[in-house]
Amino acid sequence: MGFPGTWMTESESMLYRVVPKCACSTIGQIMYFSDHGQFFDGDIHDAQSGLHKWAMDDSQEAISRNVKSHRTYAFTCVRNPYTRILSSFFDKICGIQRNGKRYRGNLVPTLIFNYGIEVGGDDGKGEFDQIQSFRRFLLFARDTIRWRRPMDPDIHWSAMSGHVATFIANGGRYDRIFWTEKFNEGMQDVLNHVETPNPVKLAEIPRFNESEGHGPKRAHPVEDYFDDLSMHLVYEIYKRDFELFRYDFENPGNKMPIGEIDLDEVHAKLGD
Structure with missing residues (x-):
């Protein structure tokens, strides 16, 4: 099965499991910028070069090698269901x-x-x-x-835990899972743990909301x-998304998480 939905910088500085509707366009552009010093011109999902993607055959060996050796910092991002x-x-x-x-x-x-x-x-x-x-x-x-x-x-509407789980089930381990609702805090923590060819100043990065204006x-x-x-x-x-990623099921009006994500729990429950 491999590692579907996984992107990695060409410099192998960071590795990301895409979860649709969870800031994936912005994260992909940050990864692209960190290698190339500029953003991809267009929707990052359309990029066929400049970023390793599991969907591209030429990228699979590099991604597999890095996931299995855990050489590259691996992360993903989730959102209130x-x-x-x-x-x-x-x-x-x-x-x-x-x-x-x-x-x-x-x-x-x-x-x-x-x-x-x-x-x-x-x-x-x-x-x-x-x-x-x-x-x-x-x-x-x-x-x-x-x-x-x-x-x-x-x-786009299947459970986030299902996307997150495929990475674990095939031998991957996350170093960080953060929330879109605390994006700057989470993404900055990722950047603090990696060395990139080009420095990323998060405060200056625009939000790439590719779905905005569609509907x-x-x-x-x-x-x-x-x-x-x-x-x-x-x-x-x-149910699993609310429990593992600590969102408030009782109050749909509260988009913020109500606890900390326990990475060991995520790996144990999604690695079955």
Whole structure:
């Protein structure tokens, strides 16, 4: 199986397990900048050079060697499950993607037909009942994760613990897992542990939010989208994420973690 979703700087200074919707564009650009002294011109997910990626055959040997010898500082980043699934809805379901089309072709028409959701019209900018449509999307997300129908779960709403676990299961070990909600603190700690060809001044790094502007703006506070049933569905899908990464299930309005991540616990529970 190897190490899917793993990126590494060409200088082998740091190694990152991508978790979708968790600041991955910004982290990738920081890694690219640390090697090359400039940012990648475009979405870092499209970069075919300048960064080792498991998806590129030529990178796999270098990544495997470094993961297995634990020679390179390895980290990942996680996010509150409530805000992550909301972000996935507005970006991937309601939004028009970089190619000018809907995400995954017939996915949105299927959701409209089978689950009765609305997405703001053809351009994603029309008025619609965001709360009702999001809750119906949540049923769909649960169906894909629980029963793998009407399709396999998408990487943007499958559990973070699942992404994090593949790295551990194949012999990797994380040196640091930090929260997007405390991004500067966490990313700075990573940078403090590595030597890079070019210095990175985190305060001067822009945020590369590649999904921004794809879909409609969220019209309500986070907690308004989650009634009792929605919270139950979220817990069913993301129970392990809440527990391992110390997020507050009881209060959807609190996006901040409520405890420290225990790396030994993460490795023990996700390494089974």
